[in-house]
Amino acid sequence: MALPVENLLGVLALHVMDEIHDQPMPASLSGLTTRAALNAIHIYPGCSIETLREVLDLCHPAAVRAVAGLVTAGLVSKDPGRDKRTVALNLTEGGLLELERVMAARDAMLKRVVGRLDNSEQIQLEVLLVKMLWHETRASPHSMRLCRLCDDGPCLEAGCPVENRATGLPMPIHQVTT
Numbered sequence: 637m638a639l640p641v642e643n644l645l646g647v648l649a650l651h652v653m654d655e656i657h658d659q660p661m662p663a664s665l666s667g668l669t670t671r672a673a674l675n676a677i678h679i680y681p682g683c684s685i686e687t688l689r690e691v692l693d694l695c696h697p698a699a700v701r702a703v704a705g706l707v708t709a710g711l712v713s714k715d716p717g718r719d720k721r722t723v724a725l726n727l728t729e730g731g732l733l734e735l736e737r738v739m740a741a742r743d744a745m746l747k748r749v750v751g752r753l754d755n756s757e758q759i760q761l762e763v764l765l766v767k768m769l770w771h772e773t774r775a776s777p778h779s780m781r782l783c784r785l786c787d788d789g790p791c792l793e794a795g796c797p798v799e800n801r802a803t804g805l806p807m808p809i810h811q812v813t814t
Contacts, residue, residue, distance in 0.1 A: 637642040652749065656785065657739045669694070672784040673702055674727065677712060679788055680726040684717055690777035691784055706731070739787055770797035770807040778802070
């Protein structure tokens with residue numbers, strides 16, 4: 637049986653994912669896979685379908701279908717890869733605009749949720765999240781999957797616990813970021 641704190645964390649995690657999932661997408665595309673694919677291609681420009689497959693934890697045919705949908709929607713381009721068997725995936729201008737819209741909605745929702753806490757509570761939460769994420773992270777590609785919907789800029793500046801753990805670095809020391 638779950639402890640109350642475990643149950644509460646699970647409910648909050650589902651609430652956050654439901655809100656991200658409920659953001660409108662182009663009619664032909666939907667779901668967290670599309671959002672995560674746009675973000676992954678942004679973070680890893682020129683990545684292959686295989687890299688995207690690993691980040692999204694998809695089988696190869698599902699990754700190919702996801703890319704085909706993004707290309708058809710005009711959000712991603714398939715450019716020549718490093719060899720004749722691969723393609724390099726890049727966001728189009730429309731893809732970048734869609735990603736910015738999705739991330740702005742994500743950021744607004746997270747600001748609202750975290751904004752329920754005062755400054756000292758936010759600092760406590762950050763310290764606890766860093767510790768939990770550092771301990772739960774396994775090697776890449778698991779780390780890429782964990783961060784598939786992240787805004788990696790602020791996290792990398794502060795010392796990302798997921799990135800640190802995946803690359804063998806120590807747990808980041810908390811820095812006041814609020």
